Amino acid sequence: MSRRIVVTGATGTVGRRVSARLLAQGADVLALSSRPDAQVPGAPAAQVRQADLRDPAALRRAFDGADSLFLLLPLAPDKPALAQGALRAAREAGVRHVLRLSAIGADAGSDNLFARVQGGIDDAVAASGIAWTLLRPAGFMQNYATYGAAMIRAGSYFAAHADVAQAMVDADDIAACADAVLADPAAHAGAVYTPTGARAWTHAQAMALIGQAIGRPVAYVPIDDEAARAALQGMGMPEPLRSWMVALGPLVRSGLGHQPTGDVQRLTGRAPRSLEDFVRENAQVWR
DSSP states (O other), X not given: OOSEEEESSTTSTTHXXXXXXXXXXXXXXXXXXXXXXXXXXXXXXXXXXXXXXXOHHHHHHHHTTOSEEEEOOOSOTTHHHHHHHHHHHHHHHTOOEEEEEOOTTOOTTOSSHHHXXXXXXHHHHHTSSSEEEEEOOOOBTHHHHTTTHHHHHHTEEEESOTTOOBOXXXXXXXXXXXXXXXXXXXXXXXXXXXXXXXXXXXXXXXXXXHHHHHTSOOEEEEOOHHHHHHHHHHTTOOTTHHHHHHTHHHHHHTTTTOSOOOHHHHHHSSOOOOHHHHHHHHHHHHO
């Protein structure tokens, strides 16, 4: 790859994987992060830059000369405005393709707040005047190993998802899908992909799998939306983020993401990673 690709959110769960994959292939990548001490595995310092999405001039400079943009936005109250600013800077810099990491169920016309916010940003991407592609993945397997890890180590995993199964996807597979799109953006212009795992799992089934891997039981404890809201408030999450995240509960309970899509196989040529493999390789996190 000789085209310049800019990756925002390059030190996050998906962004660092996208950057690392592209760099391993010799791509001309500029990895952007809001962190001043940002580091990306395998990236020379010259290819990692601090850039605040709230600084239009800095974005314009970062996007200058870029062919493609992997747009990963932070979970922040002003997320829609950050999207508009990034798209404006990309258009002014002459970026020719935007690949946006969205979320499953995104729909600007939805009654669900989370879906509506994500869908509104997707619509802004589509209306930007730049060629675009959307990735709308299902829930991440990595959630069990990040924010859920302490709960699992304590023996109980709490979520407002009832007993509904979801075809969770590994962040590595999302990055592989992004890599496939960025290798030939024109071939994916206007496409919407929904990366999922190959099988849907309930949290109870996933906790049983983790329990087997670590040699002690882990319970799944369903909670209601108000308990989820209280927990997020206790963690210090501000509005409107709390309401956005609470709205995920009804989306999952509606069965969203239950049906595997085959998009990982379609884009990468291989089957998505299984939850069994993910659990086996991350067992030490929960011990």
